Amino acid sequence: MNRQSSFNRSYPSLRSGFHTKFRRTWAIWFLLIIHAVVVLAGFVAPYSFETQERGHPYAPPTRLHFVDCTGSFHFRPFVYVTKSAENALNDYQPDCSQRAGIEFFSQGDSYTILGMFSSTRHLFGVQAPANLFLMGTDGFGRDQFSRLLYGGQVSLFAGFVAAAFSAITGLLLGGIAGMYGGRLDDAAMRFAEVFITIPWFYLLIAVRAFLPLQISPVVAFLLVVSVIGIVGWSRPARLVRGVILSARERNFVLAAKGFGASNAYLLRRHLIPLTFSVLLTQMAVLIPQFILAEVILSFLGLGIGEPFPSWGNMLAQAQQYHVLVSYWWMLLPGLAPVPVFLAYHSLAETLQERIKSNI
């Protein structure tokens, strides 16, 4: 009977095992690459996030050519210098007499990576007066692609840091509540419920009003992260508490307790490790939610301020009607989070399946 049921279970798990492994692998690799590119934004982006090409407002994505105006083929992709007509601001026409090949490791705006390495070399670019706007420009002539990469530094890491903060706080408070129970448990859980009911949007407006006018982007980033994180810890805390409540009745915990293990020891040695998989899954769910929270906050003008980009404040420009109908490339920051969310959700799903199989 047992053998039969284990066979029935093992066949689908063999098949889904491959899918799960594939899904987990691509999700992890994709997320690693995306985060690496975003960290290295200064190098990967052809321009600085604040460089204004005032002669090119709302320029569409630059066309890469292999065939020139005379019909000749070139192995090296190139772009034409574009100019707008005097009276038609956004009608950019290529100048066939001036072309510039794509260069790798080209010289450009200076940048610093992780506050440590400064350079002026970029992964790719073109020589002025040509421009390489892979995703077009905004109303000030700033390269959308470069801003999207720099914006990811804020949006992705705000989500990640806030989720980590929530998970750690949730682990501590949920662990204590689950382990000690009684009034401590009641107090912690009611406290968590208060946080769930806080209207965080108004909280952020209130916090912003108390801060001085001039706050650095780092402070603004920390503000966004801490507000999102503080408000978001209660859900993981409830989850952790649940896991610990059930785990503390299990035989090996009771045995350890019988041998005189202290509560702190039980928590550290036996109970908290059991919550890791739940927490990881929870983080994989929370990160996209928190990225979205940052996007919404910046969209509403409460996050990172100009000229620093985030996916949210970039998308905020697209809420204007004329931008919506005239410049489709301004909507690309809205699409950027989609593959990231998919990867995180996929990761969360595989982690969940792994937990189930372990149980």
Add this chain to the structure above:
Amino acid sequence: MRLKRSLLLCAAALLPLLAGAQAIAQEDLLRTTSEPGIRGGKLVIAQRSEPRTLNPVVAIDQNALGINARLQADLIHINRATQKTEPALAKSWTTSKDGTVFTLKLRRGLRFSDGQPFDADDVLFSFQMYLDEKVHSSQRDLLIISGKPTKVEKLDPYTVKFTFPSPYSAAERVFDGLAILPRHLLEKDYQEGKIGQAWTLNTAPEKIAGLGAFRLKQVVPGDRVVLERNPYYWKIDSKGQRLPYLDELTFIVVPTQDAQVIRFQAGDSQIISSLSADNYATLEAEQKTMHFKMYDAGPGLEYNFLMFNLNSDTERRLPEVARKQKWFRDVRFRQAVSAAIDRASIVRLVYRNRAAALATHVSPGNKAWFNSSVPVPARSLPHARELLKAAGFSWKSDNTLIDSTGQPVEFTILVGSSNTQRGQIATLVQDDLKAVGISAHVVPMEIRSATDRVLNTHDYDAIVMGLVSGDADPTPDMNVLISSGQTHLWHLGEKAPATPWEAELDQLMQKQLGAMNYQQRKNLYDRVQEILAQELPMIYLASPNILVGAQENLGNFHPAIIEQYTFWNAEELFWHPPAGK
């Protein structure tokens, strides 16, 4: 016998017409010179929000002023197209030699929209309310000169005398917008001290009357205000046809400009005004296929500027602001900032070339008062650096500007978060200033909080904001320009002029107020503009064009640069029949 009976019948049929003709003959009607139109039809106009009140005595919001101007009429009116005064309820007037006494002859035989007659008692009653301190009417300021009220007397039922305490050059223009209200409807409220609560949106339409081209038909709170044709209106066209032509004028509430554009495209509204250059460009591309016409009326009376906090009450309360004010008070610093700003980029990128770069608060759209000899500063970084150097500033190796004590020059620029264009201006200014080593931080803020900081707490470094002159005449700018003005924004509450140039501004503005000759006034105002361009209490940036649109078959549509840009002549608007009919 039969013939006699027919003649009698004809006479009976003609009698009312003849009686009507007699009534018209008794009325002092105003004949307009605009294109004669066709009676009938409806017009829908979108507004950002509903009017707060329909009471002209206490109304201050633009939406209420726009609707009230259709319901009510004034004695002397400013023609928005010519920017000159013209007779309205006052048929003619004379001025005393010293310019203090105005004697106005009123039109006879006019009726309010409820059919009750109008005479000098209504004028006296209306001005009594405007001048009453307890009523808190915003129009009171216009009628108080050097702290003394204007005297209003009735000489006969159709003659009124206004005596101003001192010569008042803009006296004729003051009458524009001062609605003459029906004594028979409002006297009771006024005597009971409830005039402020009269004529709200909940008042029954039949209890509201005026001498305007339309009368109130219906109010749907939060949605629309519907006006209907006033059959007693006192204007006729060149063919003798009584105005207005339209049967109905509806104001709908559409809170954002983007939504207004969509409603206009959908045909829900037939007029759109105060468009941003971007939305104008979007609509302009569609005008032929969508059968509307877009109009660029040129630079309006709005001026946008960067202003530094020059208030003197910050020393103890706000030490950080006070520290920076040492830079701001140095005219060379302000001039350097002005020289570093690329106004041409603001005009091109923010307003798509549909704006004028400014040297002072007077835009080139104000043709009568614009001083063309004051040049608009072109961007010059070397000049900016020279000025900063002369003011004791220097640069670190990384191009950071530092003051004489070694402090980096860093400040915040406030900007109202709801105004996209001003936000863009602030971002461009921030980038321009970086080129001379100044680190400016743009702080978007909800407009009421930003205004509170400017007017009350004075807790700000600099702000990008805009003001709209109410009239082309210099007098409404007195409040901003003279040191004791309530909106002397850069330094509020000055007991005496803080600087010699502010003292000179005070003198010049007071002089122009009393000068009765245009050229004399113009010379004085030219000098005012020269001082402002030199001293830069506000760094004037750009004046956007008035961009509007209307359905192409709307007749007599003549957009103006003074409020209400598109429907100031609503009584003359009419619908051309569709082509082919």
